[in-house]
Amino acid sequence: MKKTLLTLALAGIVLTANSCKKNDESTTKIDFTQSYEDAALALATAQKNYEEAVASNDPARIELAKIELQKAQDKYVESKNVYVAEGGTVKAEYENNLATSTQILGTTASGVVGNVINKTDSIITGKANAEIQNTASEVKAKVNAEKAKLVEDANKKVSDAKAEADKIKEDFKKSTEETKKSANEKIDKAQKDLNNLFK
Structure with a gap:
């Protein structure tokens, strides 16, 4: 009788430990997903801010928005890599945003800033x-x-x-x-x- 009780108690402990482990894993997965979603949202917001800055023709604002966009892109790529490593699947919409930001941060962004600065210089x-x-x-x-x-x-x-x-x-x-x-x-x-x- 004592052996049976001991066996049942051990089985209960093992089942509880396994249940806790599964809960921890699912919580971790949710955290990675949330991090990925937050980073994607931050990237989309940074792109919008950059477009508004370019429309304002303010060189300082454009430069700050460009820096913000670079940081948001780096954060998104970092979160995406961890998310994928944990078994997550990336969203096409977010990848399109990444491609757009990469293009913006290339020569196009430098050209826009350069043109605005040159224009400002010419009226000094x-x-x-x-x-x-x-x-x-x-x-x-x-x-x-x-x-x-x-x-x-x-x-x-x-x-x-x-x-x-x-x-x-x-x-x-x-x-x-x-x-x-x-x-x-x-x-x-x-x-x-x-x-x-x-x-």
């Missing part, structure tokens, strides 16, 4: 160009001044270090000479004292 006045040149000259002068100061500081440090080394060397020489003189005086005195003893 001579005064604005002069201001840009003046600012560049000021920055260059400031950099040169900082560079000259750094060189001057470095040269002063080298000069100070050399002067300090020369002083230490001179002090050492002087100290050695004084020590030698003092020792000679002591030897002479001892010699005289010795001679006086034998007189």
Whole structure:
């Protein structure tokens, strides 16, 4: 009777463990599916934002939208690869969006941004160009001044270090000479004292 109860208890534990494992796997699969769906939605939104930015003819907005689209595309590809590896099947609609974003991020996007920037450049006045040149000259002068100061500081440090080394060397020489003189005086005195003893 006890053996039967033990067997039934073990069987119950095994069945519970298997059931939990299956639930975990299905939850994981749902998570991968959700991640894939979210990434596809983000890619579609980024494409829409890019199209609106291009329509606005605002170079800064276009560039930001392009960056957003690149990030969304990378995220979609990453999520899709994991989803497929876990046994998921990609949707044709999402793959079409991927193809579109890949085309947008190619030379077409660069061309659109380049054209808008060129158009903006062509309407900048001579005064604005002069201001840009003046600012560049000021920055260059400031950099040169900082560079000259750094060189001057470095040269002063080298000069100070050399002067300090020369002083230490001179002090050492002087100290050695004084020590030698003092020792000679002591030897002479001892010699005289010795001679006086034998007189």
